[in-house]
Amino acid sequence: MQWYEMLAVFVAAVWAGGINAVVGSGTLVTFPVLLAVGVPPVSATMSNAIGLIPGNVSAAWGYRRELAGQRRRLLRFLPASLLGAVTGSWLLLHLSERAFESIVPVLLVLALLLVVFQKRLQARSLARREARGVTGDPRGLAGAGMFLAVYGTGVYGGYFTAAQGIVLIGIFGALLAENLQRLNALKNLLVLGVNLVAGATYVWVEHVGSGPSRLDWTAVALIASGSLVGGTLGARFGRRLPPSVLRGIIVVLSCVAIVVILTR
Template sequence: MSPTDLLLIGLAGIWAGFINTVVGSGTLITFPVLLALGVPPVVANVSNTIGLAPGSFAGAWAMRPELKGQRSRILRLGPLALVGGIVGAVLLLRLPAEAFAAIVPVLIGLGCLLVVLQPVLSRRVAARRERLGEPVAGSPGGPRWLGAGVLATGVYGGYFGAAQGVLLLGLLGIGLDEPLPRINALKNVLAMLVNAVAGVVFILVSHVNWPVAVVIAVGAVLGSQLGARVGRRLPPTVYRVVIVTVGVVAIVNLLR
């Protein structure tokens, strides 16, 4: 990696950390950049997951005021996210690299679709709550299916992770009667747990491009702080367009 390459990766890490804190889908920024610079897909995914984990922690820490009163939810849903992250990481390492190369374009396409549909999903959730006139969830911890959804999202996040945050926002928004900032803060904690445990698995048993991982980590931590401070003030359409554009470029590169 040349200094210019590492600079590009660092900038992508900043943007990914910013987006992950506000919405999710930062992987759709960093992963295509790594592919464009010649990093093999599986190594890129492993190094990217490890690099984004510190940014996830920093983002969750920066939003701790919104986490007040959610300890019981974290204790209930957190272990499920951890188990899912381990399963997803093991699947990534067990399945052949050819399978990852074939699956990733589909996952990126799904991630782009989720990013585009997120506003529609949010409006439908809000409309449903208004019609009911009462909390959607039957308990503060949410309905039983929410745990299964968090587990499945953890598997997805451990395997690849693009749009993991968007998936969690959708699930938590439907299952919990909370304002978006508190749901987003909980999402950051769950995504952090998935990235952290998957990163540990990768460090123990897989090849990691450490210069790439370290540069992404530094950028992601910086970006997460920006996201926590000013992300909600920016028009969501701006970064949504960027994510989808980069995702389409990634799909094209993978299908060549």
């Protein structure tokens, strides 16, 4: 890369780290920039996933207070995310990029609708559970459905990473009676888990494989340093946003993500 290309990747990574901390979809910033500077699509996906991990760490740490009292949720959903990440990583290494990307706009539209109608859906879900004398998070078939939805999001995250946070926020916001900032904290930790598993898988495949390397370590270093800065800033300021403002940001970024993916 030329120096100006490296600068563009670093700046995009700072912005992506901040977006990921607040809601997600930072990959929609870094991925097109990597393509623009000449990194092949699969290489860009793998390098981007590894590079964003420091930003995920800083975002999760910044939201650590909002994680208080969510240990059971984390223990329920983290295995689903990790299993999904393994599946998605395998798919990336064995399927064509377009084979899976075709469902991304559909996922984002569904997530957007879940966020827009979050309060109404939360109220109905809570009313049904209260009528049955059920307290706490959804259990039984509803709980199993949430587990599968989180697993599916992990598959998508392990394959492409872009906007998985928006999908998670949409799912959690509609079905869990919880503040958006606390759900965002849970989302940050699950996304970190997905990217860690995906990144470790990519590195392992590169280590044992006999073909040419598909990881661009220059891109990884630039995105890692930039996302670390962005994740720290995003967590610092994003956690202060009122729920209505945060919801508005999620809706706007969801619309942008849908347009970007449809016009790629």
